[in-house]
Amino acid sequence: MNNNNGFKFDSSSFSVVGLKDDDSEDKGYWLLKSPSERLIALEHLRQVMYGYDPNTTRLQRVFEIAKFPSS
Template sequence: MTVRHVRMNRQAVDVTSLDEQEGSDLAYWLSRTAAERIEALELLRQVHFGYDPARDCLLRAAKVVDGSRG
């Protein structure tokens, strides 16, 4: 899954402090499969680091260095 396949309903998001939360996020995530948890983690990573499919390539070239010298 990539970020471009996901849309967020901003009206459904409620930002609160950890002290104000009701219920248990832990119980929700433990009810999900391992694959669903990893998929959600990957989505968060892509959002956080600004994933851009157009830049989905190496940005630097590798240089082979001869390590046989001293």
């Protein structure tokens, strides 16, 4: 799976484990990654979780008309 932020999912190294299993292998994997790579993975997870697509999401535009009191 590729997207625009450079994250590539490697399905050959994917495994499903229980929450109570030892996570030392998982921790070791992330300690080998650079801080930049960790942030990219974190951003990818955030986008997956909240359905964010940077190509279609835009800032909301808010306009307000203010009338000044006449002097």
